[in-house]
Amino acid sequence: MDPYDVIIIGGGNAALCAALAARRRAGRILVLERSPFHMRGGNTRHTRNIRCAQVSKNSALGEYSESEFLDDLVSVTGKPANMKLANYAIRESQNLPPWMHCHGVAWQAPLAGTLHLGRTNKWFLGGGKALINTYYDTAARMGIEVRYDASVEDLVLENGRFRAVVLRGKEGEEFIAGKAVVVAAGGFEANLEWLKRYWGDAADNFCVRGTPYNDGKLLAVLLKNNAQAIGDPKALHAVAIDARSPKFDGGIVTRLDAIPFGIVVNRLGCRFYDEGENIWPKRYAIWGRLIAEQPGQLAYCIVDSKTIGSFIPPIYKPYESNCLAGLACQLNLDQESFLKTVNDYNLATLGNTTFRPECLDGVGTRALTLPKSNWALPLNRPPFFALPLRPGITFTYMGVTVDETAKVVDCNGRSFVNVYAAGEIMAGNILSKGYLAGFGLTIGSVFGKLAGEEASTHAH
Amino acid sequence: MHINELIEEAGRQLTICNACRYCEGYCPVFPALEMRRELTKGDVIYMAHLCHDCRACYYACMYSSPHEFELNVPKILSEVRLESYKGWSWPLLFGRSFTDRRVAASMVTGTIALVAILSFIWIGPATIFSRHVGPGSFYRVIPFFAMLVPALVLVLYSAIVSLQGGARFWRETRDAVKKTTGVTSLALMIKDVVSLRWLRGGGPGCYYPKATPSQLRRVYHSFVFYGFLATVVSTSLAAVYQDLLHRLPPYSINSAPVIFGTVGGLAIIAGVCGLVAMKLKSDPDPSLSAMMSADYKFLIILGLTSFSGMLVLALRNTSAMGLLLIIHLGLVAAFFLTAPYGKFVHSIYRSLALLVHHAEQARARTRSEGA
Numbered sequence: 001m002d003p004y005d006v007i008i009i010g011g012g013n014a015a016l017c018a019a020l021a022a023r024r025r026a027g028r029i030l031v032l033e034r035s036p037f038h039m040r041g042g043n044t045r046h047t048r049n050i051r052c053a054q055v056s057k058n059s060a061l062g063e064y065s066e067s068e069f070l071d072d073l074v075s076v077t078g079k080p081a082n083m084k085l086a087n088y089a090i091r092e093s094q095n096l097p098p099w100m101h102c103h104g105v106a107w108q109a110p111l112a113g114t115l116h117l118g119r120t121n122k123w124f125l126g127g128g129k130a131l132i133n134t135y136y137d138t139a140a141r142m143g144i145e146v147r148y149d150a151s152v153e154d155l156v157l158e159n160g161r162f163r164a165v166v167l168r169g170k171e172g173e174e175f176i177a178g179k180a181v182v183v184a185a186g187g188f189e190a191n192l193e194w195l196k197r198y199w200g201d202a203a204d205n206f207c208v209r210g211t212p213y214n215d216g217k218l219l220a221v222l223l224k225n226n227a228q229a230i231g232d233p234k235a236l237h238a239v240a241i242d243a244r245s246p247k248f249d250g251g252i253v254t255r256l257d258a259i260p261f262g263i264v265v266n267r268l269g270c271r272f273y274d275e276g277e278n279i280w281p282k283r284y285a286i287w288g289r290l291i292a293e294q295p296g297q298l299a300y301c302i303v304d305s306k307t308i309g310s311f312i313p314p315i316y317k318p319y320e321s322n323c324l325a326g327l328a329c330q331l332n333l334d335q336e337s338f339l340k341t342v343n344d345y346n347l348a349t350l351g352n353t354t355f356r357p358e359c360l361d362g363v364g365t366r367a368l369t370l371p372k373s374n375w376a377l378p379l380n381r382p383p384f385f386a387l388p389l390r391p392g393i394t395f396t397y398m399g400v401t402v403d404e405t406a407k408v409v410d411c412n413g414r415s416f417v418n419v420y421a422a423g424e425i426m427a428g429n430i431l432s433k434g435y436l437a438g439f440g441l442t443i444g445s446v447f448g449k450l451a452g453e454e455a456s457t458h459a460h
Numbered sequence: 461m462h463i464n465e466l467i468e469e470a471g472r473q474l475t476i477c478n479a480c481r482y483c484e485g486y487c488p489v490f491p492a493l494e495m496r497r498e499l500t501k502g503d504v505i506y507m508a509h510l511c512h513d514c515r516a517c518y519y520a521c522m523y524s525s526p527h528e529f530e531l532n533v534p535k536i537l538s539e540v541r542l543e544s545y546k547g548w549s550w551p552l553l554f555g556r557s558f559t560d561r562r563v564a565a566s567m568v569t570g571t572i573a574l575v576a577i578l579s580f581i582w583i584g585p586a587t588i589f590s591r592h593v594g595p596g597s598f599y600r601v602i603p604f605f606a607m608l609v610p611a612l613v614l615v616l617y618s619a620i621v622s623l624q625g626g627a628r629f630w631r632e633t634r635d636a637v638k639k640t641t642g643v644t645s646l647a648l649m650i651k652d653v654v655s656l657r658w659l660r661g662g663g664p665g666c667y668y669p670k671a672t673p674s675q676l677r678r679v680y681h682s683f684v685f686y687g688f689l690a691t692v693v694s695t696s697l698a699a700v701y702q703d704l705l706h707r708l709p710p711y712s713i714n715s716a717p718v719i720f721g722t723v724g725g726l727a728i729i730a731g732v733c734g735l736v737a738m739k740l741k742s743d744p745d746p747s748l749s750a751m752m753s754a755d756y757k758f759l760i761i762l763g764l765t766s767f768s769g770m771l772v773l774a775l776r777n778t779s780a781m782g783l784l785l786i787i788h789l790g791l792v793a794a795f796f797l798t799a800p801y802g803k804f805v806h807s808i809y810r811s812l813a814l815l816v817h818h819a820e821q822a823r824a825r826t827r828s829e830g831a
Binding site for chain 2: 038045046048106108109123125126127128129130133137246249251252253254309312313314315
């Protein structure tokens with residue numbers, strides 16, 4: 001059989017953007033999605049908006065300039081590993097909304113409670129799974145071939161030139177030849193064995209918020225073939241989620257945003273970090289890592305009846321008791337130490353009554369070794385509630401280095417001839433820590449499009 | 461499942477939705493959900509009737525089966541709706557026709573048979589099978605008052621049973637929503653109803669019959685809805701012709717009652733065929749088969765009523781008119797008798813739910829502007 005013009009490994013946003021862009025210039029495009037049909041789309045299924053610069057002053061939402069975008073990025077994630085690629089992503093992000101619209105994507109107003117993102121981010125109707133369904137429908141109309149349950153085990157490479165993929169599909173092992181390949185197969189955050197290399201047994205207690213299929217198989221294949229790694233292998237983005245969440249794929253609904261409204265204790269009944277440090281979204285991402293460092297990777301957020309209604313209702317019922325000792329008993333905490341922690345905290349917050357969750361209200365603890373800087377109300381109105389917390393991993397940072405045409409770079413700094421990468425697997429070129437809401441999809445879309453265009457040009 | 465178990469399961473699913481909120485842009489159910497923390501029975505019932513079964517949320521959901529959360533909001537809300545249709549109908553024996561095919565079939569065939577038998581006894585086959593033409597020909601087969609009195613009784617009965625259902629909806633959701641409705645809310649509700657607004661979903665239409673959105677369901681539903689209204693207009697115009705202009709039916713092909721009746725009847729038939737065809741192809745996963753069969757029952761009897769009306773029109777100058785008229789009147793009687801025990805009632809509950817929705821959104825806007 002004739003080789004495909006472009007083979008795309010992966011089935012999420014970056015992969016589909018690559019396929020759609022490649023199809024504009026090349027004839028035969030094959031998308032190899034490793035998951036079954038109902039799980040197609042990787043972590044894109046859990047996304048809900050995309051960050052885009054916009055310069056049009058006519059826009060009702062206001063301008064979001066490239067320089068402001070870059071400032072936001074640097075303030076949250078530090079200086080990008082590759083400034084050129086970061087600038088390219090930001091510049092190109094302006095062209096994404098019309099491109100997405102012309103591939104069938106419908107928009108909606110920003111979700112309630114996320115109005116602070118209304119100017120910088122665009123919401124697609126129904127969230128990430130709706131987005132990916134639209135892309136697959138469009139791909140089918142454009143004559144792009146898609147295979148599900150198609151797990152790529154290896155790549156056939158000759159002197160930096162891609163020849164074929166080795167596939168394990170429903171019909172056994174199979175070689176599929178292509179003129180170029182785009183690897184958009186995600187990170188390795190769902191591979192707990194791999195994470196154990198850096199995190200030890202603690203990794204057993206992590207939950208993975210996204211798809212179980214991101215086990216980094218293609219990242220390993222590329223690294224084995226001398227691709228240059230980028231990003232700290234231990235680095236991961238993790239948030240506090242309910243400890244009773246599914247091991248994999250719990251997504252957005254398992255996150256808990258109760259932390260600023262109470263205190264957080266570990267299994268020993270002790271607090272370990274300032275719960276009121278900053279407005280929640282800015283400090284959203286540190287708690288996963290903090291809890292990962294606690295014994296058993298477990299912690300409990302304790303709130304009382306004053307604040308239980310202040311955050312999005314959790315999907316699992318909080319533990320509840322009319323006395324703190326009863327709560328300690330239910331949670332199997334060291335009662336003496338837990339009661340001392342709460343007593344100390346209550347003494348340090350005695351008389352605090354004002355509570356303004358919408359801003360840094362400056363109502364903090366007094367003379368407490370480990371302070372809580374804002375929203376520090378005493379825990380004194382029963383019933384008391386506890387929410388068990390675990391680290392929920394969103395993504396890993398380590399990936400492969402790419403050049404300005406999205407080609408994978410090898411350890412000698414030379415680019416592969418016809419191997420491209422897009423999405424989470426190369427996001428480490430731009431992100432090395434932290435996360436800026438909606439930026440993952442920006443990277444995936446911009447570099448997916450670029451990789452698709454470059455790969456299809458190469459194929460001709 | 462008992463209604464309370466259904467409410468509990470719907471509550472479980474909607475609690476997960478309330479922590480996600482990605483579907484907010486699709487329809488009024490999700491904004492209503494976001495205004496609540498704890499879901500009471502009344503809340504769930506209100507949201508169930510607000511749901512238009514467009515299924516957008518089902519296909520957009522990353523938690524639908526086989527995910528362990530097993531979310532299927534259109535289906536569980538359909539179950540709650542169906543149970544409340546049944547529970548609010550009176551008498552309960554007839555209400556069973558929502559889920560019991562035998563009750564529904566007996567009601568329809570019983571009514572038609574009764575009309576036919578009474579006609580044959582009172583009028584006799586000789587008159588029925590003769591050819592009647594000219595003004596008053598219908599009434600020579602069935603006298604005017606024999607048509608009017610049963611029809612008025614049935615329409616009145618059907619209206620009373622439906623309205624008491626509406627009152628039950630209002631009562632059962634009393635704790636869930638403060639019913640301070642104003643003229644603006646009423647106007648917005650009417651706008652939603654006449655435009656079938658929420659069959660557009662978030663814009664691209666219903667995900668019906670399968671995973672790709674389209675406006676077809678809205679088009680077909682409009683045919684049925686406006687076709688039905690056109691037949692109501694036709695009947696009212698006929699009353700005007702007869703009682704004010706003193707002209708007896710049948711009316712000529714280019715008269716207003718016949719034009720409205722014909723357009724309406726054909727629209728109903730087209731809409732019914734379209735909706736039935738879509739339902740036959742629809743994805744079984746988010747579909748509730750009991751609700752589907754309630755849909756079929758309603759659509760088929762409405763379609764047959766219109767079809768028989770068209771036949772009366774086409775063959776009114778032949779000797780078949782008498783029999784066809786009896787069948788048509790039997791179907792009309794069966795339609796009105798079964799209306800409060802079939803899918804017809806959704807129009808009442810859905811309109812009320814939309815009224816509540818607009819009232820509650822208006823209140824929320826006032827509050828946030830005040831704050």
